[in-house]
Amino acid sequence: MDWLTTVDHKKIGILYLIAGGFFFLIGGLEAILIRIQLWRPLNDFVSASTFNELLTMHGTTMIFLAAMPLLFALMNAVVPLQIGARDVAFPFLNSLGFWTFFFGGVLLNVSWFAGGAPDAGWTSYVPLASPLYSEGKGVDYYVIGLQIAGIGTLIGGINFLATIINMRAPGMSFMRMPMFTWTVFITSALILFAFPALAVGLVALMFDRLFEANFFNVNNGGNTVLWEHIFWIFGHPEVYILILPAFGVISEVISTFSRKRLFGYSSMVFATVLIGFLGFMVWAHHMFTVGLGPVANALFSIATMLIAVPTGIKIFNWLFTMWGGSIRFTTANMFAVGFVPTFVMGGVTGVMLASAPADYQYHDTYFVVAHFHYVIVGGLILGIFAGLFYWWPKMFGRMLNETLGKICFWLFFTGFHLTFFVQHFLGLMGMPRRIYTYLDGLGFNNMNLISTVGAILMGLGTIAFLINIVITSMKPKNAAYDPWEDGRTLEWTIPSPAPEYNFAQTPLVRGYDAFWKEKMEGKNAMTPAEPLGPIHMPSPSILPFIMSIGLFIAGFGLMYHQHIITIAGLVITFGCMFTRSVKDDHGFHIEPDELHDKGVKA
Amino acid sequence: MSAHSHVDGQLPHEPEKATLEGRNKVLGFWLFLGGETVLFGTLFSAFLALRDQVGDGNPTSQELFQLPLVAAATFILLTSSLTSVFAIQAMHTNRVKSMLNWLILTVLLGAGFLGLEIYEFYHYVHEGHGFTTSAFSSSFYTLVGFHGAHVAFGVFWITMLIVQTFRKGLNTTTAPKIYVAGMYWHFIDVVWVFIFTVVYLMGKVG
Secondary structure (H helix, E strand, O other): HHHOOOOOOHHHHHHHHHHHHHHHHHHHHHHHHHHOOOOOOOOOOOHHHHHHHHHHHHHHHHHHHHHHHHHHHHHHHHHHHHHOOOOOOOOOHHHHHHHHHHHHHHHHHHHHHHOOOOOOOOOOOOOOOOOOOOOOOOHHHHHHHHOOOEEEEEEHHHHHHHHHOEEEEEEEEOHHHHHHHHHHHHHHHHHHHHHHHHHHHHHHHHHHHHOOOOOOOOHHHOOHHHHHHHHHHHHHHHHHHHHHHHHHHHHHHHHHHHHHHOOOOOHHHHHEEEEEEEEHOOOOHOOOOOOOOOHHHHHHHHHHHHHHHHHHHHHHHHHHHHOOOOOOOOOHHHHHHHHHHHHHHHHHHHHHHHHHHHHHHOOHHHHHHHHHHOOOHHHHHHHHHHHHHHHHHHOOOOOOHHHHHHHHHHHHHHHHHHHHHHHHHHHHHOOEEEOOOOOOOOOHHHHHOOOOOOHHHHHHHHHHHHHHHHHHHOOOOOOOOOOOOOOOHHHHHHHOOEEOOOOOOOEEEOOOHHHHHHHOOOOOOOOOOOOOOOEEEOOOOOEEEEEEHHHHHHHHHHHOOOOOOOHHHHHHHHHHHHHHHHHHOOOEEEEEHHHOOOOOOO | OOOOOOOOOOOOHHHHHOOOOHHHHHHHHHHHHHHHHHHHHHHHHHHHHHOOOOOOOOOHHHHHHOOOHHHHHHHHHHHHHHHHHHHHHHHOOOOOOHHHHHHHHHHHHHHHHHHHHHHHHHHHHOOOOOOOHHHHHHHHHHHHHHHHHHHHHHHHHHHHHHHHHHHOOOOOOOOHHHHHHHHHHHHHHHHHHHHHHHHHHEEEEE
């Protein structure tokens, strides 16, 4: 019950971790089923239509229900601590954001049991996703489930923007913010400007499917390329929404375990902002073969290749941070170091794809599949693993087992490269993506087999991580404040796990890497910026949970044209909004003499 | 820190920004409006892409739109923006009664605008311009309807705030809510200016 009503950002972070981890396992299972189907030619392990569903749900689940929530888990667990804040700007909305994401995700997955999952690809291209070609309810679940989950993401983005702008500790100027906080800041801005476009696209597709509108119905004047523009003006920034926080994690981990200040901090900030900006300028590189014309293709080609410049800045800064450092290869750092060459490989194939004429060759082949898995798995997922191993003691008060961690790393890392490296060559040889089987004698057999073996290794790596979690959770909670002993930022100045008020006294920040600066001057704690006093806390609330259930119910009503159910669901949601608005809730105070041992219990 | 940091009757000059909660609320709402801008921007783009796709035998925008009616609606909505400014000014000088009166006037004007819009839609449907008629009609009703839904939500919201202020008075908890509702109201007015230009004026002559 406590977990349903919590508004504590650290607990919400744990909720995101559990839910995101759960969907990650589902998405991973779907991936392994896909790979089993493709391990030999003319396999009949799953049917063609099931394969389409698996493919669609794998992409959708991994992007929206696994990667983003796992990032939100790290953001919630770490960002307020890194900026010396007691809380986020909107604790209530934070909880609402989690629950809308969760119920949106559940709604999407209910489709498996309700007559078929979405099957039009994670991009849901029309006319394939139109009622004409996708007759079942699958795509309806896609448009409504994602819409509800998207509300949660948007709320989270606004919350982190306001938190980072308004709630930094005294002395924490923007140019003293830890790199992870910076990347979360830019990512949140991207969320704010990208997700509303997706919302409109989903509404238009929903109107087409459920109420016979004509946005994408060519027979009645609709335009299918419009969907592609709307989807990618959201979808391209989305990949930067995913990768930027991973960049932030890598910056923190590499700097900590090299015992060195991050090389070129201000250029890192500049590169992050520039990547965020350019991320919005390049959406049509997903559409080179649509027929936009040579001028548009050339411009989007150049804009896309430009992104390699700030990304290169980042790569070299990480290398120079390690250069001459006294590097410790903890599991977290192994994931971070493994990230760098892997991501470079993904980036290089990105530049190859950015060349419009070459893209006509690569388009819709496994080369593209290899490319985006190199950046999203080899970038984002390695980054998330690094972040989880690094911050686990701060989230749960226990250190993950290092031996199991290294087993996890080697299984996952080897499996990853086995799976996706060969797919570059499959693509160059002409194997199309999204096909459920292929003929013998095309030269695809061996490499598909290798790819499937790699996927199974990745699955074993994930199982090693799960075992690690179980074993760790049985050990006593005895992590030190600064368990890595080289912590540089504010989160390492408070107990592990952090108490519910975070900082008994708001710290005074005197420079970049605030804690490291104090350590270098021989102190082992921050100078407080305020006297010890009562701390104001927000009250827990069940309303976010109920509001999300209301949206969940309304979603079903919409899909099955049961208007009474739709209205009932919306009444629940708006009723909660009304209650929240009229009932003043001033929270409560923790008095100075209670300030001991109020750690998050998990 | 606390929501009760003021003594009754001595409201600070900008009560909406007197507490951290208030400042967060105002900033968060500015950010939300940034997202809303993208939302309407996308709707406008879709409309612009589809506005000539009328189909055979269906009314075009030139035949459909009647500028006097739309001009009247525009006039009513823009006036309501002015009255909401007066309400916020009254709030800043702690004239609660005057503020409430201006807010009530704002709500009435908003409701008047909605009435005209409903009449307009009803009229169009009778002219053979239904939601499912063509790509033009779908994108028209979606764009203008989204705006209308925003107005309806605003009318409901500000009404609730009026009721709250009657019961609780003006303090550092209610002031940010009223201020933020004022921002919202200006935003939907600005969106309407674009709708008036892009949908109606360009549809009539462009």
